[in-house]
Amino acid sequence: MSELRRAFVVSTGKNSAWISIDGESSPRLAQLRRMSGKRYMPVPGDIVAARVLEDGHAVVERVEPRTFTLRRHSVGGRSKTMAANVDLLVTVTSLANPAPRAITLDQLLAFAELEKIAAAVVLTKPDLAEQAECENLAAIYRALEYPTIVVNPKKGEIEPLRELVGGRHAMLAGNSGVGKSTIFRALGGDTSVGEVSRHGMGRQTTSAGRLYRTAEGFLIDSPGINEFGLGSVDARTLAPGFREIPPLAALCRFADCTHLAEPDCAVATAAADGTMAPSRYASYRRMILEPS
Numbered sequence: 001m002s003e004l005r006r007a008f009v010v011s012t013g014k015n016s017a018w019i020s021i022d023g024e025s026s027p028r029l030a031q032l033r034r035m036s037g038k039r040y041m042p043v044p045g046d047i048v049a050a051r052v053l054e055d056g057h058a059v060v061e062r063v064e065p066r067t068f069t070l071r072r073h074s075v076g077g078r079s080k081t082m083a084a085n086v087d088l089l090v091t092v093t094s095l096a097n098p099a100p101r102a103i104t105l106d107q108l109l110a111f112a113e114l115e116k117i118a119a120a121v122v123l124t125k126p127d128l129a130e131q132a133e134c135e136n137l138a139a140i141y142r143a144l145e146y147p148t149i150v151v152n153p154k155k156g157e158i159e160p161l162r163e164l165v166g167g168r169h170a171m172l173a174g175n176s177g178v179g180k181s182t183i184f185r186a187l188g189g190d191t192s193v194g195e196v197s198r199h200g201m202g203r204q205t206t207s208a209g210r211l212y213r214t215a216e217g218f219l220i221d222s223p224g225i226n227e228f229g230l231g232s233v234d235a236r237t238l239a240p241g242f243r244e245i246p247p248l249a250a251l252c253r254f255a256d257c258t259h260l261a262e263p264d265c266a267v268a269t270a271a272a273d274g275t276m277a278p279s280r281y282a283s284y285r286r287m288i289l290e291p292s
Contacts, residue, residue: 002051004061008218009046009084010211017042017060019050020213030058044211044220045070045084045169070115070171073231083220085169089119090161092174092183093137095129095150100137101175106283108173109146110241111228120147120164124179127152140277144243153179153186162187171220173228184221188212232291235259242284244276260285 010018010027018027030050032042042048047064070083089112093105105121112119121141126134134150141148149160161183164170172180189212211220222228230238235258239245245267249257253264259281271281 002053004049004051007048007050007060008211008213009042009044009048011044012042017048018210019048019058019060020211021050021052021058028052028058030060032060041081043081043084045086045171045218047085068117070117072228082222083171086171086220087117088165088168088170089115089117090122090165090170090172091119092122092124092172092178092180094125094175094178095123095134095137096125097128098175098177102279103283103286104175105141106242106280107230107287108228109141110238110287111230113241113243114230114237120149122161122183123148123150124152124183126150127155140280151183153182156186158183158186165217165219166214167216169217171222173222180221184210184212184219187219188214189219189221230287230291233287235288238284238287242280244270244280245284248276258288260288 005021005023007019007021007030010020012018012032016029016031019030020027028050042060042063046066048060049062049064050058050060052058066084068085068087069081070086071079071081073079089108091105091108091112093100100123109119109121121138123134123138138148138150147164149164151158151161153161165187172183174180189210211218230241236256239249239259245259248266248270249259251266252259252262254262257265257267259265259267267276267281267284270276271278
């Protein structure tokens with residue numbers, strides 16, 4: 001019997017998974033072995049022990065313990081495991097076509113803060129937007145000490161991002177059309193290896209999360225923004241997801257201030273006078289009042 005080999009999961013389906021085995025340049029489609037009547041259900045980023053059979057097919061024998069599990073939470077209280085062993089969430093926002101959506105960006109950053117992983121802000125398509133708009137948006141997040149870079153992968157302007165994700169276990173996240181797949185390809189990812197169908201057969205698609213291994217880490221292209229919903233959150237839970245709110249909240253009249261309608265709210269005052277970006281405060285209110 002062949003020896004077990006270490007591999008990263010690229011993407012998964014019901015019965016099988018694409019895996020990237022140490023020392024191999026191309027992913028393999030591997031079956032998921034049953035144990036006690038159940039199949040392992042790995043996710044992109046999982047490290048697995050796989051066996052390559054004589055006919056060239058592979059079998060995932062076990063999933064190694066995770067250092068981190070990234071989950072999304074629905075309004076109904078359900079959770080879904082999205083990825084494993086991720087240590088950096090790279091938010092991607094286009095400056096035009098489509099126009100930047102602060103609520104999406106802020107939701108992703110709040111998600112990262114609440115999940116306690118690092119986050120970065122990447123702005124794309126600078127050639128299609130006014131320079132002042134680009135600088136103003138970048139300034140908001142640089143002031144909050146998020147690594148914030150502007151890239152144009154279609155023109156080969158990608159090196160700052162390559163340096164940012166180098167050696168990290170990173171995941172790209174953002175709305176459709178902002179350039180995630182372009183970035184993924186520019187950094188070396190293969191978008192032809194995608195989802196595994198519910199019948200266990202590999203197919204070429206861009207609708208599922210997939211992983212590309214770098215020299216010392218990996219990069220995952222996530223399927224879409226809906227995977228990063230926070231579900232129903234109250235003010236006490238959400239406030240720490242905004243870096244600027246806790247210091248301001250300490251100055252509110254009421255210790256249990258929700259920062260929505262209370263008098264003498266330091267957070268609302270800061271948004272009104274520009275100490276806190278008004279767009280960030282609007283995002284905070286919307287996440288509580290219109291949960292996703």
